[in-house]
Amino acid sequence: NAGVTQTPKFQVLKTGQSMTLQCAQDMNHNSMYWYRQDPGMGLRLIYYSASEGTTDKGEVPNGYNVSRLNKREFSLRLESAAPSQTSVYFCASRGQGYEQYFGPGTRLTVT
Amino acid sequence: RKEVEQDPGPFNVPEGATVAFNCTYSNSASQSFFWYRQDCRKEPKLLMSVYSSGNEDGRFTAQLNRASQYISLLIRDSKLSDSATYLCVVMNNNNDMRFGAGTRLTVKP
Secondary structure, eight states, rough: OOOOEOOOOOEEEEETTEEEEEEEEESSEEEEEEEETTTEEEEEEEEESSSSTEEEEOOOOOOEEEEEOOSSBEEEESSSSGGGGGGEEEEEEEEESSOOEOOOOEEEEOO | OEEEOOOOOOOOEEEOEEEEEEEEOOOOOOEEEEEEEOOSSSOEEEEEEEOOOEEETHHHEEEEEETTEEEEEEOOOOOGOOOEEEEEEEEEEEEEEEOOOEEEEEEOO
């Protein structure tokens, strides 16, 4: 039981490049989330998916798109990376209770 | 103004000390409250939920004051392994959780 997995762990992009962050969970959870964490800011919700087939914007969605590929997988895409998107990205999932389970994070640097 | 505010610290305490963190939130309609723990360069993990009546889990006690809109976490008999960042989390609805920036704690021998 791996919980929530994320790939890649680290990534360096040049401004304007695109990439997709992958997330998968094996806990059969309906809800999945993408957050970014910046120093002094706390985690901020980018997008979430309450169930397979649905996605909704969170607090900071601009510059990102998401896909809920199936119940297990929720990907985050940066179409044209900007230095302001340098951050640590966490994926999380939630079952019936309130607890969110987080993946190990992806450290992204955009130069 | 941030929706969830915490003192960033750092709090540096000796082993065995008692330390308390506070957190304030601005949305009076917030429904549920939590403390998460985050170790350096790791993901956050749930430490405990915070109930209106207050709750205790071993050396950890959490309190909620809805009237004043603040949450507290008390750690008694601090251990070296308690060194981490403690995140205050406020849930407005099932899919809207707001995180504080965290309070850093270092417990020294």
